[in-house]
Amino acid sequence: AEKFRNGGDLSVIDASDIPDLVPAIAVMMSFWKKPCRIINCERLRIKECDRIAVPAQELSKVGVRCDEHDDGLTIHGDPALASRLHSLDGIAFSAHGDHRIAMSLALLELRGGRLTLDDPSCVSKSFPNFWECWGQVRV
16 A cells, blocks of 8 residues: 655655654654645554654644644644754753654754753663764764
8 A cells, every 4th residue: 555645735644554653754744845644543642642642742842833633643844944943942842751752853953953852761761872872863
């Protein structure tokens, strides 16, 4: 089955086989030039946190609009976001106690600034030395 459709005014990603990637995809699609609808990931609502609602909530802190749906979300990408992220100072992000949320929000640093996260140690559940490795990537 087709997992990614990029046509017209909306890109669609079927996340049924890749639900753990949804928070990271949401962050990356925040920079996309058009809306992206992530579908078939309703089970994310019952993980360590609601992995549909939380990316939408956290991305709103940098001005990205996300619409929640029962089975996923739509991210309204903003190519100008990169220019606004030269400084993440003053934005307090929350990992909501979820390792995947913490690691996905780190992707914002690829476009500038340093992330302020309430609980960076939550990554220890799956990747204890994530921040050390991340420090080498984001340089």
